[in-house]
Amino acid sequence: MRTWTALGILVLLLLWSSIGTGLAQAPLYDLGNTARFIAEHWFPPDFGHWRIALAAMVDTLQIALCSTLVALAIALPASFVAARNTGLPRWLYDGTRLVFNLFRAVPELVLALVFIPTLGLGPLPAVLALIIHNIGVFGKMIAELIEAADDGPQEAVKALGGTRLLVAAYGILPQILPLVLSQYFYRLETAIRTTLILGVVGAGGLGQLLYNDFKQFMYQKVTFEVLLIMVLVTAVDYAGAAVRKRVK
Amino acid sequence: MLELIGLNKRYKGEAEAALDGVHLRVQTGEFVAVLGRSGAGKSTLIRCVNRLVEPDAGRVLWQGRDLTAMSAAELRRARMRIGMVFQHYHLLPRLSVLTNALAGRFGAMPRWRSLPGWYTASERALAAAALREVGLEALGRRRVEELSGGQKQRVAIARVLVQQPELLLGDEPISSLDSVTAARIMRHIASLHRERGMTVLLNLHDVAVARAHASRIIGLAGGRIVYDGSPEALDETALARIYADEAAPDLPIHRRDRG
Numbered sequence: 164m165r166t167w168t169a170l171g172i173l174v175l176l177l178l179w180s181s182i183g184t185g186l187a188q189a190p191l192y193d194l195g196n197t198a199r200f201i202a203e204h205w206f207p208p209d210f211g212h213w214r215i216a217l218a219a220m221v222d223t224l225q226i227a228l229c230s231t232l233v234a235l236a237i238a239l240p241a242s243f244v245a246a247r248n249t250g251l252p253r254w255l256y257d258g259t260r261l262v263f264n265l266f267r268a269v270p271e272l273v274l275a276l277v278f279i280p281t282l283g284l285g286p287l288p289a290v291l292a293l294i295i296h297n298i299g300v301f302g303k304m305i306a307e308l309i310e311a312a313d314d315g316p317q318e319a320v321k322a323l324g325g326t327r328l329l330v331a332a333y334g335i336l337p338q339i340l341p342l343v344l345s346q347y348f349y350r351l352e353t354a355i356r357t358t359l360i361l362g363v364v365g366a367g368g369l370g371q372l373l374y375n376d377f378k379q380f381m382y383q384k385v386t387f388e389v390l391l392i393m394v395l396v397t398a399v400d401y402a403g404a405a406v407r408k409r410v411k
Numbered sequence: 412m413l414e415l416i417g418l419n420k421r422y423k424g425e426a427e428a429a430l431d432g433v434h435l436r437v438q439t440g441e442f443v444a445v446l447g448r449s450g451a452g453k454s455t456l457i458r459c460v461n462r463l464v465e466p467d468a469g470r471v472l473w474q475g476r477d478l479t480a481m482s483a484a485e486l487r488r489a490r491m492r493i494g495m496v497f498q499h500y501h502l503l504p505r506l507s508v509l510t511n512a513l514a515g516r517f518g519a520m521p522r523w524r525s526l527p528g529w530y531t532a533s534e535r536a537l538a539a540a541a542l543r544e545v546g547l548e549a550l551g552r553r554r555v556e557e558l559s560g561g562q563k564q565r566v567a568i569a570r571v572l573v574q575q576p577e578l579l580l581g582d583e584p585i586s587s588l589d590s591v592t593a594a595r596i597m598r599h600i601a602s603l604h605r606e607r608g609m610t611v612l613l614n615l616h617d618v619a620v621a622r623a624h625a626s627r628i629i630g631l632a633g634g635r636i637v638y639d640g641s642p643e644a645l646d647e648t649a650l651a652r653i654y655a656d657e658a659a660p661d662l663p664i665h666r667r668d669r670g
C-alpha cells in the first residue's frame with residue numbers, strides 16, 4: 164500500500180513538473196523538423212578553424228587545471244583544521260567549516276559575475292570563481308575523509324612522540340590520498356564543464372568560441388567544437404583512471 | 412620506574428568506569444602482563460600510561476616525572492622513550508616496510524627532517540639492522556599492506572628496535588595471530604626485555620603466554636586490580652577472581668565486547 168502511494172505521488176510530481184516545463188507538450192512540436200534542421204545545418208562539422216578551436220580547448224583545460232590545483236593546494240591543509248579529530252580549537256574548526264560552506268554555496272557563474280566589473284573579461288574572473296567554489300567543495304570533502312580515517316596509524320605516530328603535523332602527514336594523509344585523487348579528477352571534469360559555461364560571460368576558451376559561433380549561426384563550427392568538448396572530457400576521464408590505477 | 416596513582420577513567424556516555432582507582436608500581440626491568448576479561452579496562456590502562464587515553468583523575472609518574480602534568484612538547488619527548496605495540500599493528504599505510512621501521516625515529520628527529528623523511532646514514536643502518544633482527548631484511552621495499560599479520564607485527568617490533576625506548580607497552584600484540592606466529596612475536600618481545608633491557612607492560616588474553624613470559628601478573632576486573640603477584644601464585648582462585656563473575660559478585664559485569 165505504502166509503495167503504491169509513493170509511486171502515485173511520484174507520478175503526480177512528474178506530471179506537474181513536465182507540464183510546467185513544457186516537456187509534456189513536446190510531442191505537439193514538430194520534432195521531425197528539429198531533426199531535419201540539425202541534419203541540414205549542423206552537419207557536416209566545419210573543421211576549417213581547427214587551429215583556433217584547438218587553442219581554445221587548451222585554454223579551457225588550463226583554466227580548469229589551474230583553478231582546481233590551486234583550490235586543492237589551499238583546501239588540503241585547511242581541511243585538517245576543519246576536521247574534528249585533529250584536536251585543534253573548536254572555534255577554528257567551526258570557522259573553517261563555515262568558510263567552506265559559504266564558498267561552496269555560491270555557484271561559479273555568480274562568483275565570476277562578481278569579479279568581472281573589476282577584473283574585466285578574460286580567464287581571470289573565471290579562475291578566481293572556480294578556485295573559491297572548489298576550495299569549499301574540496302575542503303568539506305577532505306575534512307570528512309579525515310574524520311573517517313582509521314585511528315590506528317594516527318595513534319602509532321602519536322605514541323612515537325610525533326608532532327601533530329607528523330600525525331597528519333603519516334597517520335592520515337596516506338590513507339585518504341587515493342580518495343582525494345579520485346575526487347580531484349571528478350572535480351577537474353566538472354571544472355571543465357563550468358569553464359565552458361563561463362565562456363558565455365567572456366572567460367575565453369572553447370566555451371566562448373562556441374557561444375560566439377552560435378550567435379553568428381555558424382552551427383557547423385559549433386558541431387566541431389562540441390566534438391572537441393567530448394574529446395577533452397573523455398581524455399581527462401582516461402587520465403584520471405590511469406592515475407587512480409597507479410595510486411592505490 | 413613507572414607508577415600509576417589512583418587512575419580513574421570513565422568514557423563519555425558510559426555508565427561504568429573503565430578504570431576505577433588503579434594503583435600500580437612497575438620497577439625498571441620488570442615484565443608485567445595484564446590479564447582480564449573483555450571490557451575489564453586493560454587497553455584503557457595501557458593507553459593511559461602514554462596518554463593515548465587521558466585519565467580523568469590520577470597521575471602517571473615515570474622516571475620521577477608526572478606524565479599527566481606535562482605540556483604537549485614535554486609529552487612528545489617522554490613518548491619518544493616509551494614504545495608501543497598494538498593488536499592491529501598500526502603501521503603507516505601505503506608506505507614501505509623500511510619507512511615504517513624508520514618511523515621509530517620520529518620522536519627523536521628534528522622536525523625539518525622527520526616531515527619529508529630525510530634520514531641519516533646511521534638511522535638507515537639502525538633500521539636495516541632492526542629489519543634483519545626480525546627477519547624482514549628482504550622485504551624492506553615491500554608495502555606493508557602486502558604483508559601477513561605476523562610480518563606486520565614484526566615490522567612493528569622493528570619500529571620499536573629503531574625507537575629504542577626504555578619502556579615497552581603492548582595492547583594485546585598477539586591476539587590477532589595464530590599460536591606459532593604469536594610465539595615468535597613473544598620471543599621478540601622477550602628479547603627486547605632481556606637483551607635491550609626494556610621494561611615491559613603488556614595486555615594479554617592468554618594466561619599460559621603470560622605465565623611463560625611475565626615476571627609479574629596483574630589481574631584486572633571491572634577497572635580494578637584484583638590480582639597482583641607472581642605467575643606461580645596465579646592459582647585457580649586468583650583466576651576465578653579475574654575471569655569469573657560468580658567468585659566476585661560485587662564486580663560490575665561488562666557485556667560489551669570491544670577490541
Ligand SMILES: Nc1ncnc2c1ncn2[C@@H]1O[C@H](COP(=O)(O)OP(=O)(O)OP(=O)(O)O)[C@@H](O)[C@H]1O
Nearest residue numbers: 422429448449450451452453454455667668669670
Ligand atoms: N573509546 C571508548 N568509548 C567509550 N567506551 C569505551 C571506549 N573504549 C573502551 N570503552 C569502554 O571501557 C571499558 C573498558 O574497555 P577496554 O577497552 O579498556 O577493555 P579491555 O580490557 O581492553 O577489553 P578487550 O579485551 O575487549 O580489549 C569497556 O566497558 C568499554 O566498553
Ligand SMILES: [Mg+2]
Nearest residue numbers: 453454669670
Ligand atoms: Mg583491549
